[in-house]
Amino acid sequence: MEMPRPNPEILARKQAVLSRLLQVLPEDAVIHDPAETRAYECDALTAYRCPPMLAVLPSNTQEVSDVLRICHDEGVPVVPRGSGTSLAGGALPTADCVILGVARMNEVLETDYDNRFIRVQTGRTNLSVTGAVEEEDFFYAPDPSSQLACAIAGNIAMNSGGAHCLKYGVTTNNLLGVKMVMMDGSVVEIGGAHLDAGGLDLLGVICGSEGQLGVVTEATLRILRKPEGARPVLMGFDDNEVAGQCVSDIIKSGILPVAIEFMDTLCIKACENFAHAGYPDCHALLIVEVEGSEAEIDDQLSKIIEIARRHNPVELRESQSAEESAKIWLGRKSAFGAMGQMNDYMCLDGTIPVSSLPEVLRRIGELSAEYGLPVGNVFHAGDGNMHPLILFDANKPGDLEKCEAFGADILKLCVDVGGCLTGEHGVGIEKRDLMSHQYTPADLEAQMAVKDVFDPKWLLNPAKVFPLDASESRRDVRIAAE
Amino acid sequence: MKPETEAELAEMVAGLSEPMRIVGGGTRGVDGLEAVLETSGLSGITLYEPGALTLVAQAGTPVAEIEAALEAEGQQLAFEPIDHRGLLGTSGTPTIGGVVAANISGPRRIQAGACRDFLLGVRYVDGMGQVIKNGGRVMKNVTGYDLVKLMAGSWGTLGVLTEVSLKVLPKPEAVATLGVHVADAGDAVQALSAALKSPFEVSGAAYDPQDGRALLRVEGFSDSVAYRTEQLKFTLSGFGEITEVSDPVELWRNLRDVRPFHGQEGDVWRISVKPTDAPEILTRLEADQTLLDWGGGLIWARVPEGSDLRSRIGVFEGHATLVRTEAKTVEALGRFQPESSGIEALTKGLRARFDPRGILNPGLMG
Numbered sequence: 036m037e038m039p040r041p042n043p044e045i046l047a048r049k050q051a052v053l054s055r056l057l058q059v060l061p062e063d064a065v066i067h068d069p070a071e072t073r074a075y076e077c078d079a080l081t082a083y084r085c086p087p088m089l090a091v092l093p094s095n096t097q098e099v100s101d102v103l104r105i106c107h108d109e110g111v112p113v114v115p116r117g118s119g120t121s122l123a124g125g126a127l128p129t130a131d132c133v134i135l136g137v138a139r140m141n142e143v144l145e146t147d148y149d150n151r152f153i154r155v156q157t158g159r160t161n162l163s164v165t166g167a168v169e170e171e172d173f174f175y176a177p178d179p180s181s182q183l184a185c186a187i188a189g190n191i192a193m194n195s196g197g198a199h200c201l202k203y204g205v206t207t208n209n210l211l212g213v214k215m216v217m218m219d220g221s222v223v224e225i226g227g228a229h230l231d232a233g234g235l236d237l238l239g240v241i242c243g244s245e246g247q248l249g250v251v252t253e254a255t256l257r258i259l260r261k262p263e264g265a266r267p268v269l270m271g272f273d274d275n276e277v278a279g280q281c282v283s284d285i286i287k288s289g290i291l292p293v294a295i296e297f298m299d300t301l302c303i304k305a306c307e308n309f310a311h312a313g314y315p316d317c318h319a320l321l322i323v324e325v326e327g328s329e330a331e332i333d334d335q336l337s338k339i340i341e342i343a344r345r346h347n348p349v350e351l352r353e354s355q356s357a358e359e360s361a362k363i364w365l366g367r368k369s370a371f372g373a374m375g376q377m378n379d380y381m382c383l384d385g386t387i388p389v390s391s392l393p394e395v396l397r398r399i400g401e402l403s404a405e406y407g408l409p410v411g412n413v414f415h416a417g418d419g420n421m422h423p424l425i426l427f428d429a430n431k432p433g434d435l436e437k438c439e440a441f442g443a444d445i446l447k448l449c450v451d452v453g454g455c456l457t458g459e460h461g462v463g464i465e466k467r468d469l470m471s472h473q474y475t476p477a478d479l480e481a482q483m484a485v486k487d488v489f490d491p492k493w494l495l496n497p498a499k500v501f502p503l504d505a506s507e508s509r510r511d512v513r514i515a516a517e
Numbered sequence: 518m519k520p521e522t523e524a525e526l527a528e529m530v531a532g533l534s535e536p537m538r539i540v541g542g543g544t545r546g547v548d549g550l551e552a553v554l555e556t557s558g559l560s561g562i563t564l565y566e567p568g569a570l571t572l573v574a575q576a577g578t579p580v581a582e583i584e585a586a587l588e589a590e591g592q593q594l595a596f597e598p599i600d601h602r603g604l605l606g607t608s609g610t611p612t613i614g615g616v617v618a619a620n621i622s623g624p625r626r627i628q629a630g631a632c633r634d635f636l637l638g639v640r641y642v643d644g645m646g647q648v649i650k651n652g653g654r655v656m657k658n659v660t661g662y663d664l665v666k667l668m669a670g671s672w673g674t675l676g677v678l679t680e681v682s683l684k685v686l687p688k689p690e691a692v693a694t695l696g697v698h699v700a701d702a703g704d705a706v707q708a709l710s711a712a713l714k715s716p717f718e719v720s721g722a723a724y725d726p727q728d729g730r731a732l733l734r735v736e737g738f739s740d741s742v743a744y745r746t747e748q749l750k751f752t753l754s755g756f757g758e759i760t761e762v763s764d765p766v767e768l769w770r771n772l773r774d775v776r777p778f779h780g781q782e783g784d785v786w787r788i789s790v791k792p793t794d795a796p797e798i799l800t801r802l803e804a805d806q807t808l809l810d811w812g813g814g815l816i817w818a819r820v821p822e823g824s825d826l827r828s829r830i831g832v833f834e835g836h837a838t839l840v841r842t843e844a845k846t847v848e849a850l851g852r853f854q855p856e857s858s859g860i861e862a863l864t865k866g867l868r869a870r871f872d873p874r875g876i877l878n879p880g881l882m883g
Binding site: 477489 | 626627835871
């Protein structure tokens with residue numbers, strides 16, 4: 036993976052930039068010792084590391100504004116960072132950048148149950164947003180597997196999803212407003228407790244822009260009343276294709292489960308060893324969850340079970356208790372960690388039309404044999420968001436490169452069947468160079484034009500999302516302007 | 518101009534020498550330029566997979582054609598697009614491109630989301646005549662910037678839509694609606710909030726002051742609707758007498774299309790507010806007629822021609838849009854809420870990049 040060469044002129048001005056930052060931030064909010072900046076050298080895509088020139092930890096919007104104004108002035112690139120859980124390298128630094136971490140901004144600013152929203156500083160973690168409203172039986176719907184650690188700032192940057200977005204949507208569908216600092220230090224407010232934009236839907240394009248358009252410091256989020264109850268059912272099948280057909284039949288029946296999750300043999304075994312959820316030994320496992328009152332759950336599950344029976348499942352089991360349900364979900368949400376105990380892995384998240392599921396799984400199996408690397412599949416089947424986990428050995432020379440080539444083939448396959456490179460993790464650096472497989476030069480130009488408007492000097496997270504050769508002339512303008 | 522294919526449209530736009538008004542079915546009340554570029558020649562559903570809840574159609578496809586195809590599979594456009602013809606006195610055939618370009622959503626927006634939330638992908642021709650695609654036909658897609666949302670509600674100012682891809686949902690088996698007789702708008706919004714705060718999945722929450730009832734819709738499987746309706750009666754028992762509406766489907770179609778305003782004189786405004794602000798804002802409007810939807814978060818107001826509603830409201834969190842009026846009022850007040858200087862600069866910057874010659878619906882969004 037290539038990253039742009041650090042600009043020596045910026046590196047040479049480290050002290051000057053540092054002293055200006057120290058004028059606007061408390062001393063403990065500016066990290067400059069190389070031993071300490073190493074803490075920010077990577078995110079959850081740990082195969083790539085590079086300590087930043089400096090890291091700052093502002094406490095409020097004013098401090099973020101001051102930092103960005105100074106960096107804009109000095110021509111220093113800024114890489115925003117939430118909790119550093121990106122699987123796509125979204126927060127990977129360059130050696131000449133300032134990491135802007137929002138972790139210290141984690142306050143709840145306002146909760147309003149009558150209008151069903153919460154306003155938070157964006158360093159707050161996803162799960163603790165729900166934590167702040169749980170007492171009133173409310174929750175924040177998007178639930179990425181990393182929800183214990185990941186920050187709302189990163190969720191907004193990557194438009195994060197989760198297991199339950201089949202019913203509740205992803206971050207963009209639950210984001211009502213933002214306060215955002217532009218690269219020049221100016222502050223804009225977009226949206227709020229009211230619905231929909233008055234003018235252009237800028238909120239829609241900011242969400243998922245991977246920290247390239249501005250730094251969101253405060254967010255207004257939609258909160259929902261918790262359903263009366265929820266219950267999953269486990270279904271095991273001998274064949275991926277049959278499981279795929281079952282998913283399609285459930286959806287066509289008019290029932291909209293909150294989640295339909297799929298795991299293949301390798302993942303089932305790994306997760307079972309980890310969580311002891313009682314997963315059956317089979318080829319394809321579905322976890323289907325519905326919500327409502329006890330009677331409503333019974334009614335929906337009986338309809339779903341009737342559909343599943345037509346596909347001759349090898350196992351069909353309703354959760355009998357809240358404890359069992361928790362175990363079933365613990366297994367699923369631990370999938371990445373459980374696979375990580377087996378070997379190093381690379382996690383992809385291409386999305387495909389649900390109807391292409393059997394074909395894509397078959398092709399991934401063939402590719403796995405060709406590359407000689409095992410793959411576990413776990414994914415959100417209801418919305419076609421795949422998570423192939425390729426196992427490799429980072430200490431074995433050439434294995435990482437082989438794994439990356441394999442991953443690229445899978446993602447191209449996803450695009451070729453009518454899907455996309457990434458459903459919820461983002462492009463970052465990981466899928467940057469594959470963007471030209473999904474988009475034409477004109478398509479990419481249209482997206483980069485948006486960044487030109489928000490960040491004309493291309494200083495915010497500049498080496499991400501777009502293929503380096505596509506963005507080169509714009510980033511060169513930055514260097515030429517020094 | 519009325520191209521029949523995307524390529525033809527792209528060629529026409531590239532060759533334009535004067536600004537154009539972009540028109541789907543012409544039912545949304547956008548007047549102005551005489552020179553018109555019509556998209557209704559680009560018509561037809563190109564893909565529909567009920568098992569994947571996705572539908573792709575050319576922009577000029579009539580909404581009615583899409584709704585009929587969905588109906589046959591027991592599915593629907595969950596964001597419940599408004600038919601503006603009765604309210605605006607327009608004729609013509611509403612198109613899906615027009616719905617998307619104006620981000621048109623009805624009462625179910627409060628629960629299911631807006632048109633933009635169901636839009637999975639777009640193809641459009643920008644102001645230079647280039648064909649651009651963004652998004653796709655899958656439900657989760659974070660590959661690059663979300664220009665899909667940006668195009669929704671851009672009223673043709675950033676590009677001319679040629680194809681849209683939508684998430685569709687099952688049509689509910691049963692519908693029920695409760696009417697709670699309330700004293701005033703304050704009580705009404707409290708009742709609507711109480712229902713929306715409940716776990717009973719209310720899919721419509723409106724109030725017609727002339728009628729005096731706070732209206733709450735519940736949809737789903739029959740047994741579930743019966744159960745939740747009973748639970749809601751209990752939740753709302755303190756707000757006033759509760760009756761069950763006999764024809765809920767027709768009631769919500771009328772609310773969706775702002776039926777009580779049809780054939781009535783004056784300007785029509787659409788105001789998006791924080792729901793609990795609605796009662797106070799209603800008193801400032803001095804309107805001849807109002808209708809509340811989205812739990813109070815959407816106010817429809819009818820006022821005498823030329824009234825400056827924005828100055829009557831004063832400073833508030835939200836936005837007010839002129840939906841129906843004379844050209845001179847649009848000129849004087851602007852159709853859309855003025856933006857802060859920072860947002861205005863971004864909007865202008867985007868328009869300058871997507872349509873550098875300023876030929877797509879100039880003057881429409883400021």
